[in-house]
Amino acid sequence: MLTLANSYEALWPGFEARKGAELARHDTVDFMILADSPQTLFAEQVAKLQPQLEEDVKTGFALLDNFDGDLRQSGRALLWMGDGLLLLDDRAASLFQALPGNQRFVADLPDGPVKNALADLPDLRCLLELTSGSLSRRNGALVDDEGKTRTRFTLLELHGTDGNVMLVQTEKLRGYEKAHGQLQAYLLAAADGGSGATAHIYHALVPDHLPYIAKPKTVFAPDEKAVVAATHVISAYLAVAQRNEEGIIADLDTEFLHDYRVALRKIRSVLSLFRGVYSDSQTVALKRSFSELMAPTGRLRDIDVYLMERDDYYRLLPESLHGGLEEMFGRFQKSRKSELRKLTRRFEGQAYARQMTSLQALFSDTSRLHMGPAAERPVHEYARELIWKRYRKVCKMGRAIDDNTPDELVHELRINCKKLRYLMEFFAPLFSRKEVKARINDLKGLQDNLGLFNDYSVQQVALQEVLDRAKMSDRGKKLDMAKSVGALIAILHQRQLDERARVTRSFAEFDSAAVQDSFRNQFQKVTA
């Protein structure tokens, strides 16, 4: 009845390796997976051209992707091979770029074609080694009767810790497209339908890799019990949180902690939004339990956010006030270290492991949970009702807001919009995915506006706290920092006012007749 879609096939339709024949149609794709050994493959002439193989060069290699698997999902494979990065793409020509260092973030790579082609990857995610091993690389060419090179190729034999793959990357030379086509046709025939899909590379090198999905898509039948659905969503997000622990400890990038917290926050909102599925007393206890899990991560996340704002803050202030920022960010860096150390100790401790294991067991099925009054309700009807009620609430609150309404009510509107969005996300599989996506999109403009309004207000409070908390013996430094923080707060305050001034209009845009109709059609109870 319930399936957690976590296999590649379910996640990435069309994952089934595309056949080489199809590949040949895109003439940009220039690599193929080989079945035969290169020596036998190029033992004889190819299309009346003489193969020439250079000596092989041995280096190390690593297959790179970010934790979200963005490269794999977009049909690309990124190989580090000793001296540079090779980017293979199911839909475009391969790219190579020399790499002197071992940069982990795309933004830190030196300028070059590979960096450009990776511009779509999220900035905050680092590149991770999915696997590594040894690589034998051998350049070759097909040469005509005059000794002129007509096409080039590179043979790559990758021996990873969990598997091997052999591939050939072909190079088209200007004016010699025909020879390139002949080489590709030959390789296709010889490789016995071997495909140029990057999926094969992952299959071969990391056969057991479990993809990470930050937003797991839980699928349930419309008549499933509400409690089963809630339990399943919670268990899926609990797994997401756990997948992030290692990355937090290793301090790979800040998204691990962020995703960890988002997962726990979603669990908390399931507990408060799916009202009545669990007994009141258990709901209260569980909420407390998840809040306790989140609490020790808050400070570190705050610091991460400040550090991300760093460039922005420097831009906002004149150079004369940079001294105070320097002082402030120095302090952040220091406290980040100690916060991370604390969190690591906690993650590695027994109490935490015990707590996580028991939660995992608790949510593995419904047998140990205490049913509430809504537990047995069919999930579709239940979901529809929750979304509809929440939508009505958002509308009511939004319509009551004008330019003079106190900020507290705007904050409440924000929280309700967020809840509405979470509900639609959790229950998306029960409705038309496309329609739900469209509704979430209808809400986006308003949510962005309210989100910024909130961020600016939170930042002001937080900066003030930083200043109040700073214990400094050096009064000069303290004064510097106070000046910079004061200036920042003034700017952030102005920004907050600007966002506030937009709220009435963003809401009116969301509250259009068309959007109202869509919500009504999708989520209002059909009275027969």
Added chain:
Amino acid sequence: MKIIACYSNKGGVGKSAAAVNLAHAAASAGVNTLLCDLDPQGASGFYYRVKPSKKLQDDRFFTDVKKFTNAIKASDYPNLDILPANMSYRDFDVFLSRMKNSRSRLKKALKSVDADYDLIILDCPPNLSTLSENVFRAADAILVPVVPTTLSERTFEQITEFFRDEGLSDKKLVPFFSMVQRQKTLHGETMARMRETYGKRFLDAFIPFTTDIERMGAHRAPVATYAARKTGGRAYDAFWQELSSRLKLT
């Protein structure tokens, strides 16, 4: 983008040798280079092992920008492409004027196939009459190999005269001594006299007569690939260094 023509109305003076080795030197220095073989004899193409394109003899060939770009072939060296021989001068005029115009469709088409050239080198045939004036007008510099003999001295005088008569700027003329034989007193005397007459116009670098260069025909490759450290290789290297700084190519 700069255009350099290798030109003399005399045959066998080292035009093709200069064009071939200069193109290789420029490409090795990272300058994106296109070598155009304008001589139906096809010497440049021969050294790079590129067969003359049959398609190029077709009259309708250059009616379309795409055809220009299709005629270009990759050499075996990075940053260096070849436009093989057998192009009609009329077609070539069109080609050059489009290359000069930075907004032309040809430029855009080449850019789109990642062939945006910094430098175009023309290996010209040894006659003035048929070669369009436009080539001279389009070129930023016209390299003229001068073998230091009395006869060649007259030839160079003729070229400068032709330029003046046609209202072309003779400032573009960049003569250099080619196939120089040190041991011949005649060569030494002619060089001294001509440097005196033409002042700084002559390149300081000159190309000696050497078997390193003669053997290009057997190797079918630029000198630097097989005799970089020898007299021939070093001569073209110095030649390129001086020319690139004079024309601000790198």
